[in-house]
Amino acid sequence: MSAPRSLGVVGLGLIGGSIARRAVAQGVRVHAWNPSTDVLDAAAAHGIEPAGSIAELCERGPDVLVLATPLRAMAQVVAEVAARLLPGTVLTDVGSVKGPISELVAAAGVAGQFVGAHPMAGTERSGYAAADPGLLEAARWALAVEPTTAPEHLVRIVALVTDVLGGVVLPVDPEVHDEAVALVSHLPHVVATELLNLVGRSRVRSLALNLAAGSFRDGTRVGGTNPRRTEAMVAENPWLVPALRLAVRDLERLADELEETGAAPAFFDQATAVADPASRRTTPDAEPGSVPLEGAWREALVAAGLRGALVTGVSADGTALLTAG
């Protein structure tokens, strides 16, 4: 599997900057564009070659072009890129939703060159100054597998993730991805924000903050994220509102049960099945193996991902290598 030798990055924020710096450290030639020239100057000092515009970046013909712009800027950026993308470049992104971005890319007519991605890494910090090649160490990357996905393009992005960036791949259907991250990322951001909001409005706020220990600090850490970034992430995911309504229903039932009976054993017992970190990733139904990238390979890869399998690479004869998650 031949890894990309050149990379273009649109947007040098926390994730784009971390990708660019890690790729430079791996000997990949990295070009980048960012709206702020101060950031491009800082990046140049790290060996990243600045481009004067998105058009210029596209025309340099990198093996892979990564869209690492904020979600709210994505429609505009996809349109600009689609107008200049060279046929030899594979397009990818790092957005925290996959369905809406696939729709944008399809509408712009470049779905045939696109493999959507979402690295499960981040901090509550943002911007190039917070970029860190170590942020992506062993990161899990969701890669969207769609009817339009060409196997050779998927192979190139898998090679970028596993060989250059040191991560592993979860093959996903874009809609299933969005449903899953609503549960494990977007809803946790929303409830962390709500915990902060309730304390902030409370008449016992100063005392409460003085009493706050580990459970509050950990439960609200992501509430410290830039509120515009969190809002965009949440608002763009069509699966968030349904997940939020499930949580509202469960919590309302819990309040009723506690009021009526003074206990709620089933609510607290349920969680133990997934609460043990050691057991979380033991998915006995995820048999390790391999999937040759031919025939019904898309369905086979997506099914393996749903069972909890990870892709660690693609062999020279074009077979995706799987491991249990």
Next chain:
Amino acid sequence: MSAPRSLGVVGLGLIGGSIARRAVAQGVRVHAWNPSTDVLDAAAAHGIEPAGSIAELCERGPDVLVLATPLRAMAQVVAEVAARLLPGTVLTDVGSVKGPISELVAAAGVAGQFVGAHPMAGTERSGYAAADPGLLEAARWALAVEPTTAPEHLVRIVALVTDVLGGVVLPVDPEVHDEAVALVSHLPHVVATELLNLVGRSRVRSLALNLAAGSFRDGTRVGGTNPRRTEAMVAENPWLVPALRLAVRDLERLADELEETGAAPAFFDQATAVADPASRRTTPDAEPGSVPLEGAWREALVAAGLRGALVTGVSADGTALLTAG
């Protein structure tokens, strides 16, 4: 301020065991009773003197007797202790609710010897094997200040916390304490449990757990607590259901707003006021100072605690020394 020279501990779990071991390390004579004799044997190896019963522990007349039993056992233990408590012993506890325990103690007729306490420390582990003198390092202890609280008893417990156990004190009204911990501890436990429940029930569970990164791990850490302990803590706090209903109302409004407008700026902006850890404990209205333990000292101490002040000790002339939180 003279620190207690002998301590009795009822219940050698995570908190009781950590208190006992820290006090032994500070040269205090520590007696303890625990339902399991295996635990008493292990504690004896750490210099803790076993008592054969709660009655025997009381009759040894420790300067302070700490009730560190689970909340569900508290009514029984308080009754047993009340029958044998010597007049020279000050009674305290470490329960995560303060109003209901004050009521139990008053009903048992020993309110005049009692100063309720709640150390804001813990882990998702439990039992004597997890006890660790370091767990209480610099811990914040809520101490209940009530109309029945004798100043010399408060002084003795402040000395235990600050001189022996290395903590600081937040003076609180028991009801206000329970309202505050509902927001910063009990509700965070409930939402962590609900986040785990939603994933555990999901048809995309294996994939979702594979995609889970920092926000989910941190947001659900306390969901790994023993479910019976969490349930008892939540069910015993009369302020939890009202806080839960506020959260339900806010989250339902958020779902409506996202559905109707695709945005919710006010929801996400609110949190920034308390989200910055560096700013959380800056309470400009909490002037450092001191409160002599005479006249309306109870009201003055509780008001200082509400403004965010901490008590770091009591001077030789009986004045509580305050600092900003």
